[in-house]
Amino acid sequence: MSTATHPTAHFDLQPTDGPGKEQLLELSMGPQHPSTHGVFRMKVVLDGERVVRLKPVFGYLHRNHEKIAESETYLGSMPYTDRLDYMCSITNNWAYALAVEKLAGIQVPERAEYLRVITGELTRLQNHACLIGFLMQDMGSSGTPLMYAFREREKILDLFESLTGARMMCNYMRFGGCRVDLPAGWLDQAKKVVADFPRFLDEYEQLLVSNEILMDRTQDVGVLSRELAVSAGISGPMARASGVDYDIRKVDRYSIYDRFTFRVPLGSHGDVYDRFMVRLLEMRESVSILEQAMRDIPSGPIVDPKMKIRGFRPKPGEAYGRIEAPKGELGFYLVSDGSPNPYRYRVRPPSLINLTVLEDLCVGRNVADIVAILGSIDIVLGEVDR
Amino acid sequence: MDEKLKNELSKQGIFTTTLQNLYNWGRTNSIWPLNFGLACCAIEMIATTMARYDMARFGAEVFRPSPRQADLMIVAGTVTKKMAPLVVRLYNQMPEPKYVISMGACAISGGPFKQGYNVLKGIDRFIPVDIYIPGCPPRPEALLDAFMELQKKIDEQTLTGEKRPRHLNAGEPSEFVVPRYGAHDLEPTKNPNLWKAPLVQISQAGTDESGSH
Amino acid sequence: MNLEAIKSEIEANVPGCRLELVANPSPSGQHSLRTGAEHAVAVAVYLRDAEDLRFDFCSNVTGIDWPSREVSQKVKVRKLVDGVEQEVEEVRKTALPGTLEVVYHLFSVEKKHGPISLRMSTIDRDANVHLPSLTPVWRSAELQEREIFDLFGVVFDGHPDLRRLLMWPDFTDHPMRRDYVDPDDYEYEPTAHDEVLRRAQQHRSEADEEHPGEAGER
Numbered sequence: 001m002s003t004a005t006h007p008t009a010h011f012d013l014q015p016t017d018g019p020g021k022e023q024l025l026e027l028s029m030g031p032q033h034p035s036t037h038g039v040f041r042m043k044v045v046l047d048g049e050r051v052v053r054l055k056p057v058f059g060y061l062h063r064n065h066e067k068i069a070e071s072e073t074y075l076g077s078m079p080y081t082d083r084l085d086y087m088c089s090i091t092n093n094w095a096y097a098l099a100v101e102k103l104a105g106i107q108v109p110e111r112a113e114y115l116r117v118i119t120g121e122l123t124r125l126q127n128h129a130c131l132i133g134f135l136m137q138d139m140g141s142s143g144t145p146l147m148y149a150f151r152e153r154e155k156i157l158d159l160f161e162s163l164t165g166a167r168m169m170c171n172y173m174r175f176g177g178c179r180v181d182l183p184a185g186w187l188d189q190a191k192k193v194v195a196d197f198p199r200f201l202d203e204y205e206q207l208l209v210s211n212e213i214l215m216d217r218t219q220d221v222g223v224l225s226r227e228l229a230v231s232a233g234i235s236g237p238m239a240r241a242s243g244v245d246y247d248i249r250k251v252d253r254y255s256i257y258d259r260f261t262f263r264v265p266l267g268s269h270g271d272v273y274d275r276f277m278v279r280l281l282e283m284r285e286s287v288s289i290l291e292q293a294m295r296d297i298p299s300g301p302i303v304d305p306k307m308k309i310r311g312f313r314p315k316p317g318e319a320y321g322r323i324e325a326p327k328g329e330l331g332f333y334l335v336s337d338g339s340p341n342p343y344r345y346r347v348r349p350p351s352l353i354n355l356t357v358l359e360d361l362c363v364g365r366n367v368a369d370i371v372a373i374l375g376s377i378d379i380v381l382g383e384v385d386r
Numbered sequence: 387m388d389e390k391l392k393n394e395l396s397k398q399g400i401f402t403t404t405l406q407n408l409y410n411w412g413r414t415n416s417i418w419p420l421n422f423g424l425a426c427c428a429i430e431m432i433a434t435t436m437a438r439y440d441m442a443r444f445g446a447e448v449f450r451p452s453p454r455q456a457d458l459m460i461v462a463g464t465v466t467k468k469m470a471p472l473v474v475r476l477y478n479q480m481p482e483p484k485y486v487i488s489m490g491a492c493a494i495s496g497g498p499f500k501q502g503y504n505v506l507k508g509i510d511r512f513i514p515v516d517i518y519i520p521g522c523p524p525r526p527e528a529l530l531d532a533f534m535e536l537q538k539k540i541d542e543q544t545l546t547g548e549k550r551p552r553h554l555n556a557g558e559p560s561e562f563v564v565p566r567y568g569a570h571d572l573e574p575t576k577n578p579n580l581w582k583a584p585l586v587q588i589s590q591a592g593t594d595e596s597g598s599h
Numbered sequence: 600m601n602l603e604a605i606k607s608e609i610e611a612n613v614p615g616c617r618l619e620l621v622a623n624p625s626p627s628g629q630h631s632l633r634t635g636a637e638h639a640v641a642v643a644v645y646l647r648d649a650e651d652l653r654f655d656f657c658s659n660v661t662g663i664d665w666p667s668r669e670v671s672q673k674v675k676v677r678k679l680v681d682g683v684e685q686e687v688e689e690v691r692k693t694a695l696p697g698t699l700e701v702v703y704h705l706f707s708v709e710k711k712h713g714p715i716s717l718r719m720s721t722i723d724r725d726a727n728v729h730l731p732s733l734t735p736v737w738r739s740a741e742l743q744e745r746e747i748f749d750l751f752g753v754v755f756d757g758h759p760d761l762r763r764l765l766m767w768p769d770f771t772d773h774p775m776r777r778d779y780v781d782p783d784d785y786e787y788e789p790t791a792h793d794e795v796l797r798r799a800q801q802h803r804s805e806a807d808e809e810h811p812g813e814a815g816e817r
């Protein structure tokens with residue numbers, strides 16, 4: 001076991017800490033801090049500008065999702081999953097539906113799988129675009145990239161709204177399918193949005209990829225090694241930026257992802273710049289998946305006709321289902337005791353687990369780098385604290 | 387001043403106003419919100435400031451990261467019990483006159499997470515709220531509407547008399563009690579001077595069993 | 600992957616270790632292995648390092664609370680009834696002691712297989728809630744074990760930084776346990792019935808005390 005993978009113990013800086021420690025300063029960043037993406041807090045020990053220790057403090061958005069789910073029916077938890085990672089409600093729905101489908105052995109009709117892929121990949125597009133915008137905002141480019149990202153996001157949210165009735169909290173999936181079929185003209189509109197998207201990507205790339213300041217601030221900052229990434233359970237674009245070739249869409253081949261050709265971008269340095277680039281390239285692949293899916297979508301039912309929503313009681317047992325959400329591996333672990341409510345309902349939150357290595361990435365860097373590193377991890381507090 | 391005379395003068399290039407109008411004009415059109423998001427509703431708050439909804443039209447795009455420079459706190463999201471003392475402290479740190487918009491079901495009452503053991507059932511248990519926006523999350527248009535409501539409210543305030551803002555009233559508190567973390571819950575669980583359990587009519591639903599989901 | 604084979608492989612390689620195969624009747628077919636606390640770390644290291652297994656990615660760590668409960672089983676027994684031997688049904692009750700269970704879901708990034716689940720249980724729910732920490736084996740367990748310590752009260756021996764994760768440090772309860780009673784601070788559902796009605800009425804009388812003179816309709 002390499003020492004790099006060893007977490008450090010808790011600390012409380014004491015004034016009596018003795019010689020050599022007089023220089024140190026303990027700083028509390030957050031929970032109200034413009035760059036913490038919500039109510040995240042870090043206790044940082046500084047030696048001058050340099051980070052000596054860093055401990056994240058969680059729980060400022062702990063909304064008791066798992067406890068509440070134990071007193072809800074299975075379907076009753078579906079709207080709550082929207083509010084986990086509130087940038088990507090549809091992929092949250094998907095992961096939960098997948099876990100329940102495993103638990104109860106439900107099949108999903110083909111058209112519904114296509115709808116899931118289409119809405120899921122649209123979600124990935126808007127998540128990554130916004131993440132990059134937020135990252136740039138945190139590093140001081142006030143506004144422009146974020147404005148561009150939100151401009152694109154609004155177009156995608158329009159699609160979600162006309163499909164599901166809500167901009168953010170879509171509540172779209174059902175066990176064994178989807179809630180509603182596409183309204184008339186939706187597919188054409190979506191094709192147009194997807195066809196326009198590469199223009200935005202070109203614009204983004206032109207603006208950012210070889211930007212001198214961006215490269216200075218992100219290259220060789222927050223380097224995550226491949227070994228640590230695997231051992232610390234890092235998943236999603238963050239792991240792939242460190243060269244871990246692990247995309248659940250390819251590994252598990254869940255849903256119908258084996259029908260599409262797409263590549264998995266990998267980074268080689270594992271720094272902030274790679275994490276940014278992996279996301280940028282992933283958006284291109286998502287666009288290509290979307291094009292294929294919208295070309296091939298068949299007609300048919302959108303929900304398993306045998307599925308009954310009322311009185312849904314899976315047999316006793318348990319299941320773990322996971323998908324490649326935009327943030328990483330989003331999993332749901334359900335234990336059923338045969339009653340209408342899950343006995344235990346657990347969310348595997350990629351945002352939380354990706355934060356495991358935050359201290360390892362930040363130690364030795366400057367304070368300003370913390371902001372860039374945190375931004376590149378891509379957290380949403382609703383999912384970190386649940 | 388006579389309205390007619392005022393109009394006449396303004397045609398000649400002379401503008402007259404009262405101190406009160408000037409004061410309110412300044413305050414209504416440059417509300418600086420605190421840069422502070424709690425949960426999902428904060429994303430809609432950000433969307434409101436972005437190109438499509440453009441909150442800058444109301445003079446309110448200057449989100450300040452420090453409470454010392456802000457006039458308006460938009461409580462956008464679920465206030466957990468762990469977060470509540472910090473929200474109250476931030477509010478206490480803001481200079482007067484200050485206003486609070488409670489955005490979303492969570493900030494009003496706990497919303498969908500009402501049963502949660504760590505969820506505060508409404509921020510108005512600890513700080514005074516001026517505008518409530520229902521919704522989960524409220525659309526950006528709803529936030530803009532709340533903004534215009536707030537502007538109206540500010541505009542109606544006078545410098546003296548009954549309708550003066552809170553900070554010009556010596557009897558009103560300028561700071562609110564910050565709860566402490568207790569062994570099981572916050573202590574106190576609410577500010578009794580601010581919030582009282584509402585009187586609601588209890589109707590016997592009888593043996594209605596369809597109510598549970 | 601054949602769980603039977605893995606089980607016997609581990610038992611052959613970790614001296615003194617006995618594993619139990621826990622069947623999962625659900626269609627997911629995700630069965631699991633239960634290990635005792637004393638061999639847990641060795642089993643985990645073997646799962647991670649063995650050439651053909653390489654479960655290097657510990658994805659998910661879950662706590663589950665099982666309060667003590669009675670399981671009644673119907674069994675047929677032969678008995679002398681009125682001098683005649685007969686087959687009668689008897690209800691046998693077995694009291695299962697309460698435990699806190701921890702489940703690890705493992706995948707292999709290298710071999711791209713999984714999941715298998717590894718389970719451990721504490722002896723009871725009050726005094727003997729210690730389990731070995733697997734954070735030294737898989738770093739990803741660090742925050743998740745802290746969460747379980749916080750919400751369930753399992754003490755992970757060997758964890759480098761075992762503090763509450765989500766609740767504040769002075770909090771004394773373990774809210775994800777089934778018998779946790781949350782603070783009674785929500786009320787007045789307009790569609791009151793059953794338990795909510797009882798609560799609403801109770802809060803109503805408190806509200807009456809707070810609003811003296813404003814006797815509302817009841």
Ligand code: SF4
Nearest residue numbers: 426463490491492522
């Ligand atoms: S009201 Fe709804 S959208 Fe807003 S914070 Fe609460 S759960 Fe999230």
